[in-house]
């Protein structure tokens with residue numbers, strides 16, 4: 001109710017239609033398909049037969065309007081807009097397909113459709129206590145899964161094998177599913193920040209980067225750890241140490257009152273002095289109901305961090321033909337610092 005009130009205060013329109021699943025869940029608690037219609041006095045979930053009962057259970061204060069093939073969403077939206085007396089309505093033009101938008105425009109003649117302008121996303125940046133407890137649990141599951149599978153990781157297994165171990169373990173620990181496509185990148189594949197796990201057989205002397213997360217009550221976590229198989233070369237160890245130290249420096253720099261771009265700069269300067277151009281992505285991002293949320297911990301995001309912001313800190317070094325390394329934690333800003341939600345170890349583990 002607080003979230004919906006805050007949303008309506010910022011709306012600056014008579015009504016809104018919400019289609020993005022994370023925004024639907026954030027504002028209503030409903031986690032199925034469909035969309036929301038919201039005005040000052042009305043809150044309605046539009047969905048089809050498959051989700052009507054679920055909507056009633058998850059969002060008991062909301063009216064449920066059932067869509068059918070004869071009476072589709074845009075038509076019901078028109079009726080609801082008329083009932084609310086709405087002359088202007090915000091819609092998620094950054095999410096709807098062109099066809100979706102045309103269908104709404106044709107149905108809602110006389111109603112001015114305006115872009116949503118990121119209003120729900122801006123509200124979602126600052127997590128409340130309930131959201132933070134969910135993210136902490138999703139983080140605990142991911143950290144523990146990493147610790148639990150370490151004895152099962154060995155040279156001779158494939159990247160896909162490693163991914164299966166992680167995802168299975170997270171499910172067993174209570175995850176509702178992977179937070180995103182698990183990354184497992186060994187050897188020269190490690191230079192691809194978003195490598196897709198392959199049948200590559202992990203060999204002695206290689207680094208393996210695992211980037212994964214768990215889901216708890218819809219909320220996600222994001223962690224990366226890099227481990228070594230057998231003795232690694234001084235070159236790979238130096239890469240690992242650089243990333244490890246850059247991440248530590250960034251954690252020392254982060255906190256409430258700090259600008260995202262300044263935290264990014266700390267890790268970037270450290271890595272660029274040793275491996276120029278090898279850290280080509282931003283330092284981190286917000287995490288919540290969606291894996292990449294605002295704010296961005298990047299050179300061009302001057303957001304001042306505040307209590308309730310949840311962001312990742314994930315520097316990396318990527319060298320084509322050699323390999324790569326990334327180390328990532330999910331951290332929660334508090335009034336006097338931050339809580340690192342990840343308890344998995346970060347020293348170089350040699351398996």
Ligand SMILES: [Mn+2]
Nearest residue numbers: 222312314328
């Ligand atoms: Mn991440």
